[in-house]
Amino acid sequence: MNTDPIRIVVVDDHEVVRAGFAGLLATQRDFAVVGTASDGGEAVAVCAEQRPDVVLMDVRMPGVDGIEATGRILADAGEPGPRVLILTTFDLDEHVYDALAAGASGFLLKDVTAERLFDAVRVVASGEALLAPTVTRRLIGEFARMRPRQAARGAGALAALTPRETEVLRLIAAGLSNPEIARSLSVTEETVKTHVSRVLAKLGLRDRTQAVVAAYESGLVVPGFGGPGDRADD
Known part of the structure; x- marks a missing residue:
């Protein structure tokens, strides 16, 4: 059984949010926050250096946003690569749909409870997708309907x-x-x-x-x- 901690990178352009998530995750014995980043470009560099298991990625950031960063991180990492969890303020967010299409394994609202956050990280780190709740399927269905195939x-x-x-x-x-x-x-x-x-x-x-x-x-x-x-x- 693998007892190594889950290596995590937290990406958000708001310092308070970034520090808050990193601090919460650091309270868990099976987690190791190995890096943080304030934008997508920095996230790509940090992930290339640290090789995390899970990336918490803000979807809306100036410059390189979470969608482009997700695609670049996964393309550069090869297989299996890190699992990306998108952080968003809105559940029905077109940017989240684009991030899922780019390879993200799920998304969380930023007002997520600590226990839900911990559970989500463990779920995606184990190789499962965070197909949570209906909202994920509802979001995918809504934006698939709005766009040409x-x-x-x-x-x-x-x-x-x-x-x-x-x-x-x-x-x-x-x-x-x-x-x-x-x-x-x-x-x-x-x-x-x-x-x-x-x-x-x-x-x-x-x-x-x-x-x-x-x-x-x-x-x-x-x-x-x-x-x-x-x-x-x-």
């Missing part, structure tokens, strides 16, 4: 998937957890995990958040689609 994520990109993998992707986008998908398809959880891994690998996606973005932008799932995903994941 991206050619890179068009229906042709899904051609490599088997029918069962396509159905698994559809259920991921609906917000179902692995146990829920297993029950829906009458298969084992282990089988679902295999299908999810294959979907991510075939589409070149980092995690479930990216899968949701791809499902909406390809047209596989229509914005406004309801169902079991109208509640949070397990």
